[in-house]
Amino acid sequence: MKIITCIKQVPANSTIKIDQVTGHLVREATPAILNPLDKHSIELALEIKESREDVEVIAITMGPDQARLALLEALSMGADKAILLSDIKFAGSDTLATSYTLSIAIKKLMNDDDNYLITCGAQASDGETGHVGPQVAEELGIPSITGASRASLDGDVLLVTRGKQAGKLEQIKTRLPALVTVTKGVNKPRLPTLHGITHAFDEGALLSVWNAATIDADEEKIGMAGSKTKVSKMYTPEPKKENITLTGSPKEIASKLASMLKEKNYI
């Protein structure tokens, strides 16, 4: 069977700049890393691989050429193969377009074989929508289980534990093919090993680059054209309004504060 793990490259920190003209984020200026939760999703794939004979782990990402680095990280953790979906036509994708692109690539990869599991992060640290996993599953017509805090595969049954409402956990299961999105609690990601790094260096053999034509993408459904949501404006929020400092002895401040709270109807 195949385990396909969808990974995303994200900016490392929050010093993101906004291009004032286009309103788009300027990403090149900030270092890029593998989305932290995606390490957990790779780890889940690798743990399952180690527990049985027949598993091949394939990491896949849609992004610019530099997203290759995220795939190398997955390979050096132990993934068997990697696919980079890269094409200028994919630029500006919202989650509908992203999930369309990923899922037709997965269809091509699976070639009508139904024996697969997809692992994703519950959300990416930049866009943070958490849409991509469930939407890939929807496009492929398979069930999705979101927000796993524990996950295991027994035969072709995927068993997941996840938070439901405050104080409750839910155990939920489904049969493959299926998609699961993971949270931090699901496992502790391994570090790349020396062997893994050597393996990743065999990039030419392990990493394929596919473009819109390779996956036979419908141009109406990818990139900007395929996106239904548009970011119409981006701005840095105003710094917090002016504040006041209460002075005096603790007792004086205490009664000033109490009367202020009363006045504002907080107490």
Add this chain to the structure above:
Amino acid sequence: MQPNAKLEDYSGVWVVVERSESEIDPVVLELLGKAWDLAKKRNTSVTAVILGKHADQESKKLGIHGADNILGVHCPDVQDYEQEFYTRVLTELVHERKPEIILIGATPQGRDYAPRLSKRLNTGLTADCTGLDIEETTGNLLQECPTYGGNIMAIIQTVSSRPQMATVARGVFKPKIRTKASKVKVEKITYCFDATRERASTVDIIEQDGETRDVRDAEILVAGGRGMESSENFGLLEELAREIGGKVAGTRSACDLGWIEKNCQVGQTGHVVKPRLYIACGISGAIQHTIGMQDSEHIIAINKDPEARIFSIADTCIVADVLEFIPAFINAIKRFRNS
């Protein structure tokens, strides 16, 4: 959006109802208040969609909070939430009735089906909005969402398709009460759901221990940090919280020291809260903490260090020793109450 439909074919604002335990989840009432505003601007009505059985007093409650219509879909084969059931029923209802806007709680349940629903409807979905408004010139929904840990705000629009879908977390909007509620129209339909697709099914629900106090629901939070100095001093915060009708929360340091339970932690790795009043006692204001509380309506910070970062996001600053100040404050409140 259906291939041959036009944008103008769509009208009305829908809120999908969710229950926690057997009660209507608070986020639903918050969304209804906002839906009511939006519907007024678009000159249309608000429909609360309930999947599963509902009682008459629920209709009344939804009406008071902003719903004009209630659409109840009953399905004999489905008891509880199920991803495929929600996705399929809502898809069919949307195709048939064509609402312009759909609002869904960004709860674990909403996050589970909303993305699939948007995909099946082939329309945009905006996640975790903190503001919703109508653009006057176009009538489009303006969806505000913070990104990059709140460092940047984005306005997102779904321009070329309908419905416009958005999810919103609990506590973002305030519920509203209609004083003159006109009669709510209730429509009930039965839906036969045959599960032809492979479904994900719940095996078991497990109760966790010690999750009795939920800081996310509190209107007033009294939060303590390492500056409280000991577990005993946290008792002062309990007393203050009792006096003003709030709950006690803490920083990660306070939780790690065992002064308060882990599930009361506020911040990046704890809860994100947005109470009306947040009183930060002996908290330095590390970014990992403030991410979780900076959107509170009013923040009071008490710290003995005038340079503490917490003061930069506070509305009311008090430079004092908390251990001296809190008892004085409790007394002051008691005096006010009696006067």
